[in-house]
Amino acid sequence: MKEAALRVVAEWLDRKAFPAMIKRDARKIKLDEAAEIIAIVGPRRAGKTFFMYQMMQEVMTNDTYSRTDFLFVDFEDYRLAQFLHDRPGETVDALLIAFRQLTGKSPTFLFLDEIHRLPIWTSVVRTLHNQGTYKIVISGSNSELLEQEIASELRGRYRNILILPFSFREVLRFRNISTEAVVEYTAGKGTILGAFDEYLKFGGFPEVVKQDDPEEKQRLLQSYFMTIFYKDILERYNIRTKFLLESMMSYCVNTYSDLFSISAFEKHLKAHSLPGSKRTISNYLKYLKDAFFLIVNDKFSFSPGKRIMNPKKIYLLDTGFSCLAAAFSENRGKTLENAVGIELLRRNEEQFYYKGSRECDFIIKLGTQPVRAIQVCWELTAKNRNREFRGLAEAMNDLEIEKGLILTYDEEGQQEIGKYVIDLIPVGKWLLEGQKPMAS
Numbered sequence: 001m002k003e004a005a006l007r008v009v010a011e012w013l014d015r016k017a018f019p020a021m022i023k024r025d026a027r028k029i030k031l032d033e034a035a036e037i038i039a040i041v042g043p044r045r046a047g048k049t050f051f052m053y054q055m056m057q058e059v060m061t062n063d064t065y066s067r068t069d070f071l072f073v074d075f076e077d078y079r080l081a082q083f084l085h086d087r088p089g090e091t092v093d094a095l096l097i098a099f100r101q102l103t104g105k106s107p108t109f110l111f112l113d114e115i116h117r118l119p120i121w122t123s124v125v126r127t128l129h130n131q132g133t134y135k136i137v138i139s140g141s142n143s144e145l146l147e148q149e150i151a152s153e154l155r156g157r158y159r160n161i162l163i164l165p166f167s168f169r170e171v172l173r174f175r176n177i178s179t180e181a182v183v184e185y186t187a188g189k190g191t192i193l194g195a196f197d198e199y200l201k202f203g204g205f206p207e208v209v210k211q212d213d214p215e216e217k218q219r220l221l222q223s224y225f226m227t228i229f230y231k232d233i234l235e236r237y238n239i240r241t242k243f244l245l246e247s248m249m250s251y252c253v254n255t256y257s258d259l260f261s262i263s264a265f266e267k268h269l270k271a272h273s274l275p276g277s278k279r280t281i282s283n284y285l286k287y288l289k290d291a292f293f294l295i296v297n298d299k300f301s302f303s304p305g306k307r308i309m310n311p312k313k314i315y316l317l318d319t320g321f322s323c324l325a326a327a328f329s330e331n332r333g334k335t336l337e338n339a340v341g342i343e344l345l346r347r348n349e350e351q352f353y354y355k356g357s358r359e360c361d362f363i364i365k366l367g368t369q370p371v372r373a374i375q376v377c378w379e380l381t382a383k384n385r386n387r388e389f390r391g392l393a394e395a396m397n398d399l400e401i402e403k404g405l406i407l408t409y410d411e412e413g414q415q416e417i418g419k420y421v422i423d424l425i426p427v428g429k430w431l432l433e434g435q436k437p438m439a440s
Helices: 002-014 049-059 078-084 088-103 121-130 168-173 187-202 204-210 214-235 242-254 262-271 279-288 304-308 319-324 332-346 386-398 429-433
Strands: 036-041 072-074 109-113 135-140 158-162 259-261 294-299 312-316 348-357 357-367 369-376 403-408 413-417 420-426
Touching: 002 049, 002 072, 002 078, 002 088, 036 049, 036 168, 049 072, 049 135, 072 088, 072 304, 078 088, 078 403, 088 121, 121 135, 158 357, 168 204, 168 429, 187 319, 187 332, 187 429, 204 214, 204 319, 214 279, 214 319, 242 262, 242 279, 242 312, 262 279, 279 294, 294 304, 294 332, 312 319, 319 332, 332 348, 332 357, 332 369, 332 403, 332 429, 348 386, 357 386, 369 386, 386 403, 386 413, 386 420, 403 429, 420 429
Parallel strands: 036 135, 036 158, 072 109, 109 135, 294 348, 369 403, 403 420
Antiparallel strands: 259 312, 294 312, 348 357, 357 369, 413 420
């Protein structure tokens, strides 16, 4: 273990520079002043490690700290894998000893990447934090690291930052496309719409965005899909019914932005002579959410018990996964709605769906009260106009919501619905208007 720890730490210290990075718009924290454990949480390949590098660079800008004040450890490093399960605490101790041996001092900052790979990681991190010696930043690809899910032993000393695949604003930043033209009738608006079309189709995973070849983009997305399948769910939860997980993931890729009924899926399995209990299906749905593959919304109700009993509405964590569907033609309206669901998660909104005699895509709750209703459609036509407006109006009336919004691909204006004045906003513009870079 000692030799492996020395190699891992030496390689980190020997790196001359950080890789080129796109600045992320996530919440900024003054790390050198932070007293809490900082957790960078989000799906695999979304840019968590690069965000950790960004945090280090920002601390180093004042010349008070250098690389020898930072210890960065990737717990998916194969050289550490053989020790993690048998001796997790000793592994961390060996890394700290190796750092002191190589630098002559203890690190000020600990960056522990993919920490959930370390058994009893909460106890290890709590012990390190209790020492009062280190500023600690951890990362993980499982929603168990989110504040509302974290073990009680870390509550009150813990703060998380959610890192999702690139937002639309970050995609434009990567492509050096100005956002000033978004409301103008210029060639710039066409460029933004073209970028938005690609964002809807292939999503925001950084490596996917960097690729120009559509086939390479799809290959990367397929590899991410399989990594979530095998590494984040199958291996993590020791799942034996591989076919059931595969069937559920495939089903979700083909039916995103739609209701998922556990009872209906059980009947679907039985119709094909496949086993799978409601309990198992429910567990797998939670695993898919925890692994940041799905966003799972409840039907809105003031009663938590009633929320649990109703079908869920599911969205893919990245719209790019939709290009893995078996359908021969893309459902543009569903993809647009999915992009809105992702953005609401990014903004940390508590989101639900509404279903009475009509439907509304999103209900936003603040505290104990619903405060906003959002309907999403590709375009308003003579065929769907009444359905979309009436679904929104029914939700607003039933839940006593004053603010309503209809998001479309490229329509803008206002519409009166009874006593309500509803704004119509293009989704691309809404994504940019509501997502300003966050200050410290």
